[in-house]
Amino acid sequence: MTTPPTPPLLDFTTRKALLFALSAQRLALYYEHGVWMTPAQGASQLSDWLSRYQLQMPQTERLQLAEISDDFARQITGALSREAGLYTSHEMNEALDPNYHSPLAQQMLFQCECLLQEHGLGDTPQPT
Template identity: 55%
Template sequence: MSSPPPPPADGRGTRAALIFALTAERLSIWYEHNQWPTEAQGATLVADWLGRSKRSLPLTDRRHLSDLSDQLARRIAGTLSREAGLYAVHEMMEALDPNYDSDLARSLMAECESLLDGPGTPG
């Protein structure tokens, strides 16, 4: 039995999930190496992730999602202690598994969705 096809890359849910995953990745790199990935690095990561399921988004869309994830990651890092930030990253990384349930991850996913509703969001 084959699995259902993945949702379209330009769907709202997929875009929010990409922001969530990129935010987790950015925070992880920040806490491990004290560096923020660039917008271009985030856009490339999105292309790599989507490419695994033979999906794609235009570069402008990928860069926009990368920028939104950067804004969220920096806001999270700026409001949480290092210990709380590391906990948030752990929860976000665990929540990349659809079988993992987390109130924090659901809250952050809702924030990712609200970022998509902001001004200047393509699609």
């Protein structure tokens, strides 16, 4: 009996992209519907994305990433006017397309990198 191959652990670049995408989705939901996604909903969204690409991330890390994205999105909305927040949300969501280039989205991606480093999710893979 052979065991199925274990999906690879995420590298730093993938974790950064997931944090960015989840933060963008949170902002869009907030600005379009006036509601915030819960950390559990964020972790569930991450799980869906990961399974689509046959990747794995421990549940504790998914929850941690969901909480970081929640804090980041709320920080953005607290620091910007509604118009600037809408623009930021739009730019981040457009930048999910790899063919779309946005200096603002690049700044937000850099912020995601800093947040990951700050929370100990830097360049080393997390254990399962």
